Amino acid sequence: MTQTVLERLSPTNRVLKRAQYEAFAFSLYDGDVLVRNESHLKPAEHEYRVTVVDGIPTACECPAEERYEGPCKHRTAIAIRPKILDVATQMQLVADGGVRTENTPIVAEDDTDLQECDCQYLNDDFPCWECVKTGRRELPD
Known part of the structure; x- marks a missing residue:
């Protein structure tokens, strides 16, 4: 086990x-x-x-x-x-x-990093605490 x-x-x-x-x-x-x-x-x-x-x-x-x-x-x-x-x-x-996997953050084609946060790894499109705190995303109803 x-x-x-x-x-x-x-x-x-x-x-x-x-x-x-x-x-x-x-x-x-x-x-x-x-x-x-x-x-x-x-x-x-x-x-x-x-x-x-x-x-x-x-x-x-x-x-x-x-x-x-x-x-x-x-x-x-x-x-x-x-x-x-x-x-x-x-x-x-x-x-x-x-080797890069589907969950590994990616880099945009122009070599600038995409905006990253923990939201992309959470279920049901629920925002991470940092995004809520900084006002980038709101909590769902």
Whole structure:
């Protein structure tokens, strides 16, 4: 029987709940994921790099990672969002000389990057938090 990423990480209930309800924003960074906690008054001070290895969020730069046993809420937040984890894994493959897949962000023909955000990876054309916050998209009725 194959374990899910979440089962492999085995976070505490407290960490799992926080990973579910806090407003996280995700960005790709050299094959890893930057996780920003938008729930804080100063989100820029609560942004941490999560290392992804073989499709598993294995390490985080946050203070809780060193202080407590088990995964932190940032690693868990990625584990419960398979689209984010899939995109990070696919970006690593492309960066390592792999083949582009349908979920890998593309570059426009004039070599300028297309406007990218997490919305393209969400179900039902639901906007990401960054697009709602910046006014680029509205929440559906």
